Amino acid sequence: MIDVENLIKEFGPKRAVNGVSFTIRRGEILGFLGPNGAGKSTTMRMITGFFPPTSGRVRIGGHDIAEEPIAAKKLIGYLPESAPCYSDMTVNGFLRFTAELRGMRGAQIDAAVAKVAGLCFLEGVLHQSVDTLSKGYRHRTCFAQSILHDPEVLVLDEPTDGLDPNQKHEVRQIIKRMGQTKAIIFSTHILEEVEACCSRAIIIDRGTVVANGTPAELKARAETAGSVHLRVRNVAAETLKSKLGSLPVAGRVSLQDNTDGSLSARVFPRDKSTRADLSLSVAQTATQSGWSFDELHTEEGRLDDVFRAITLPDSVKTRE
C-alpha cells in the first residue's frame, strides 16, 4: 500500500532524508524508529504529501502522491507530530469538519463521528472547545480525525506521545486492531511499543535506513543476544569462570557480583552455530557440578541495545 522509493529531502544545504526506501503491505504495522532529528517526521511529511521530496517517489495504493495527490491523500489518515487541532472549534465541530473534507455527508458524518468518539473516549468532551482540553484529549481528538474515514493507510507520528499509560495501551490496541486490514506506519521513541504491536521495524539515523526487519530479527542483532545468563549461590568465581569457559560451545564468560551475595555469569556462544546448544550445556554443567542456581535463561537481546548500538554517534561510542 505504501511504496517509498529512494526519498531524498534537502533543506538548503542540509540533507534531512537521504535515500529512504521501503514498502508496507496491507496488514503490516511498521514501527519507525530513530533518534530525534533523524528524519522520521520529514519522511512522514513526504509520505503524506505535505513536503514534496527533493527526489524519489511515494506511492499510496498505486497513486503517486506528487502526480495524483488527491487520490492518494484520500487513502491516508495522518496524525502529525504535534497533533494539531483547530482550537477555536469544539471537538464535534472539528471532527465534522474533517469528515466533510473527507467527502462524507449527513448521516455518514454522524455515524463516523460517533464511532471514533467512542473508540478514542471522546464522548464526554464532544461539545467542549478544543482549547479547553488537556493535552491527552487534544491528542486523541487529532488521532480520532486520522481514523475517521477508516483509511487504508495510516501514518502516525508519535501516536502515543503525551498520553498516560492507560491511554497508551488503548491507542496501541486500536493500532493493532486496525493493522490487521490496513497498512500502518508509526514513529515512536518507545521501544516496547514496537515489540508490542509492530510486525516490522525500521531504524533510521541521519536520514538513512540503518536497520529493517521484524522486532525479533532486530533484537537478535544485539551484542548480548544468544548469551546465557546463570545466577548461582555459594560458588567460587574462579571455578565458575573456568568450568563455563572450558565448555566447547562457549566463548567469552563474564561475571558479575550481585548485591544479595549471589554471582551472575554471562556465557556468550563461541559462534553462531553453537548458540542453540549453549543453554543446555550450561544447565548440564551447573547440575553436574552441584551448583545451586536460581536463574538460567537465554538472552533474546534488547531492542534498546540494538537501537543505541546503531544510532549512537561514533564519538559517544568511543567515550563509553
Add this chain to the structure above:
Amino acid sequence: MNESLRNIWTILKRELTGYFASPVAYVFIVIFLLLNGFFTFMLGGFFELGEASLSRPFFNWHPWLYLFLVPAAGMRLWAEERRVGTLELLLTMPVTAAQAIIGKFLACWAFLALALALTFPVVGSVYYLGHPDGGAIFAGYVGSLLLAGSYLAVTVATSAITRNQVISFILSVVICFFLILAGWEPVTSLMVRWAPAGLVELVTGFSVMPHFASFQRGVIDFRDLLFFASVIVFSLFGTSVILRGLRGA
C-alpha cells in the same frame, strides 16, 4: 455539487464560524461601524455638505479605514494555521491548496461584506434627508467591497509568509498603504512636477485610488472591475506560491 466547490464551501464555513465563535467578529463589526459613523458624520461633514450623496462623506474614508481594519481581520488566516500546525493537517487532506486559499479568502470577504452591509443606516439617512442617486450609492458599495477584497487578498498573502500575526498585519498595512499612496492625489500632484507623464501614469496604475474613485462617482467600469479582480487573483496566486515555497518545493 462539484467536489472542489464542496471543499471550498466546507473551508469557508469553518472560517466563518471561527470568526463568530470568538468575540473577534463582534468587536470588529462594532469598531468598524463606530469608525464609519465617526468619519461620516464628524470628520466627513455629512450634514454640512448639504448634499444627498455618500460619495464624499462616506466612501471617501474607506480606503483609509480598510487600511487597518482589513489586515486586522485577515492576518490570522494562514499565520494561525502555521503557528498551531494545523496547516499540516489541512494540506494533507484531500484538498488542494487553491481550494483552501479561496475558501479562506471568501470566508473573510463575506465577513467584511457583512460588516459593510451593516452600514445601511447611513443609506437610510440620505434617503430620509433628500433624494440621492441610488445607482451611485450602489456603485459605491460595489467599489468598497472590491477595495476590501483587494486589501484582503494582499493580507492573505502576507499572512502566509509568517507564523506571526503581527508581522502579517504590518506587512499588509505597508503594502496596502502603497496601493493607496501611488494614486493618492496629493502624492500624484507632487510627482507630476518632476516625473514624466508616462511614469506618473505607471505608478498610479498600481493604485486602488483612481479605480475606487470612479466607483465613488457612480461609474462601474469594466477596467476598474478588471483592476480589482487582477489584484485579488494575483495576490491569491502569490499565496499559493508562498505556501508551496514554505513546504520546501
